[in-house]
Each structure stands twice: as C-alpha cells, then as structure tokens.
Amino acid sequence: MPTDADLANLASDLRLACMRISRRVRFESANVLAPHAFSVLARLGEQPRTPRELADIERVSAPSMTRTTTALVERGLIDRAPDPEDGRCVILSLTAQGEALLAQTRAARDGWMSSRVATLSRAERDVLREAVQILAKVAEQ
C-alpha cells in the first residue's frame, strides 16, 4: 500500500524529470522559431484553426495571437483564408513551407533524443515504452 508520501515523491520526481528533459530538448535543438511561434505552427499542423481558438489553446490574448500569426504569414509558413460560414472568422492553416519547417524542427528535436535513447539498454527502453503510454494518460486527464 503506497503512502501519501510515496505518491508525492513519485509525482515530484516525475514532474522534474519531464521538465528537465523538456528543457534539454529545447536548449539542445537549434530553434529557428521562437517557442510561442513553433507552438502555433504545431497546433496548425493538427488542423486548421481560427486565431481565437489558437489564443485560447495557447493562453495568450487575441492581439498577441494576431501578432504571432501575422509574423508567420509574412514568413510564408501559414495561410489566412476567410471562413465561408462566418464572416467574422479567419481560418489559418499551414503552407507547404510551414509543414516542412515543422517536420524539420521535430526531426532535430527527435535527433537529440534518439542519440540519448540509443545508449540505453533494451530493458530500459522497454520501461520507457510503457512509461510513454502512462504519461499520455496523465497529460490528457
């Protein structure tokens, strides 16, 4: 039977481990785009969205999102199109160039991580494979 302290320690250790990995990935992989801009690109990689949706997802103000998306449009990474069903809305989506940059950035980040994972034992990798499934549940709760 795990005590409250066991749970708290695991939670703390796990949080710190994830944050350290995340930090290392961000630092080690060359970043062409600033984090907030990359995050928007990644969201649009899932599906086209309106500026309002992006602002809510990213937890920034609408004017901030306007600025970010304007910069991405100017760089040719995303497209703006009017919403045929609601004249107030704009629909943002990735350009081919945006998709390419997204793929390239992810490859760079994965590259750093791959080089680390490759040094682990088979057993360690198996543990991490299981952990990935559990972490996905945790993040989605």
Added chain:
Amino acid sequence: MPTDADLANLASDLRLACMRISRRVRFESANVLAPHAFSVLARLGEQPRTPRELADIERVSAPSMTRTTTALVERGLIDRAPDPEDGRCVILSLTAQGEALLAQTRAARDGWMSSRVATLSRAERDVLREAVQILAKVAEQ
C-alpha cells in the same frame, strides 16, 4: 533486436510525452513568478552563484541576467553579496522569503502532478518509478 525506426519512434514519443507533461504543469499551476525568474530562483536553491554562472546556465546574456536578478533582489527573494576572493564578482543567494516561494511553487506544481499520479494503478506507478531513474540518466548525459 530493435530497428533504427523503433529507437526513433520511442525517442519521439518520449520527447513529446515529456514536453506535454511539462507544458501542462506550467499551465495548470499558478505561477507567481515568470518562468525565467523562477528558473533562476531554482538554480540559487541548489547553491549560491554569480550572475555570470546564472547567465551561462540559463543561456541568456549578462545584461538580461542583471535585470532578472535585480528584480528578484527588489522583491526580497534573493540577496547580493560581494565575493571576498574576487572583487569583480557578486554572489547571489536565496533569502528566506525566496526559499519559501520556491517551496510553495514546487508544492503547487507537485500538487497537480500528485492528483494525476494518484489515479494510476500500482503497476503503472511502478513503471513510472523506474522510468524516472532512466530519464534522469538521459537528461544528464
């Protein structure tokens, strides 16, 4: 025998899982300090350091670190002291108030994580306990 693709997939899944957890933690826990300031506080929680050391660790310029640490001094969270061995250096360390804020912020972040971990099965938590050890190795490489 794992293929290159197996390794690459695990690395990618693991990276994304850690980044999502990290992102959720940052979003869900109320943040009294901005990320860059909290990060400096956390570094000084490990040991006293000079502004130059902090700038190198955080990968920001010396003037940026001057601004960040000045704000933390003004808020009473860190102390500045001359280095007795090198007149050019300044030694920064946490005040009692800084230590308290650090502990409080960590408790809030751990609280979010704990509530998630508590819903997992005993077996899942055991996997995560092992994963934490492996992730620590990965991050330190």
Added chain:
DNA sequence: TATTGTTATACTCTATAACTATA
C-alpha cells in the same frame, strides 16, 4: 447586444554595444 479580429499603446524580457572596476 455579443463575438471575432485588428489597431493603439505601454510594459517586460531579450540582445548588442559601450562603460567601469578588478584581476
């Protein structure tokens, strides 16, 4: 009247360049 999006304005964080003090 409510919602989407933009523009106007100000504040914060960041960087480079220039300066002071110490080694």
Added chain:
DNA sequence: TATAGTTATAGAGTATAACAATA
C-alpha cells in the same frame, strides 16, 4: 589585456483598451 558586472538603447512578445465588422 581579459573578465565580471552594469547601463544605454533597440527589437520582440505580451497585455489591456478601443475600434470595425459580422452574427
């Protein structure tokens, strides 16, 4: 001459307030 730190200045990102267009 090199290094630690600060100050001066400018470039981004963010926010709130005010505005235009549409529902």
